[in-house]
Amino acid sequence: MAKKSVGTLIKEARTKAGLTQEQLAKKIKGLSANDISLAERGEKELTQAVLKQIAKICGVSQSSLISTKTKKTSTSMKLSSAEKKIIELYRQADTKTKKEVLSLLKGEDNDGDELLNTLIQSAGDFLSSLNK
Numbered sequence: 001m002a003k004k005s006v007g008t009l010i011k012e013a014r015t016k017a018g019l020t021q022e023q024l025a026k027k028i029k030g031l032s033a034n035d036i037s038l039a040e041r042g043e044k045e046l047t048q049a050v051l052k053q054i055a056k057i058c059g060v061s062q063s064s065l066i067s068t069k070t071k072k073t074s075t076s077m078k079l080s081s082a083e084k085k086i087i088e089l090y091r092q093a094d095t096k097t098k099k100e101v102l103s104l105l106k107g108e109d110n111d112g113d114e115l116l117n118t119l120i121q122s123a124g125d126f127l128s129s130l131n132k
Contacts (some may be wrong), residue, residue, distance in 0.1 A: 016058070
């Protein structure tokens with residue numbers, strides 16, 4: 001998971017709130033626009049009390065300003081053609097078949113041999129069509 005600096009999080013909160021560095025600084029006693037600029041660049045560390053004020057003014061939680069882990073929005077994974085075909089077949093299946101497939105994959109279905117053979121055969125047919 002990528003990490004964002006506290007300064008980057010402060011800048012994001014400030015800009016989302018539609019505030020300039022100067023506007024934010026005017027709302028916090030003892031803080032200048034230059035202090036905010038330095039903090040956003042990682043050249044100045046702000047106290048927890050100041051971070052709390054910034055969070056309140058910007059309408060975010062204090063923890064969102066110090067939580068440097070970014071949320072992962074998507075996962076990318078390379079799939080083989082057989083895996084793609086299995087996903088395609090799964091998406092086309094009715095609800096009952098999907099439940100059976102999930103049960104089989106979880107190892108809960110001991111009678112899933114027929115379903116598994118059907119999936120393997122479909123994937124095999126697909127692969128054969130690619131080689132023609």
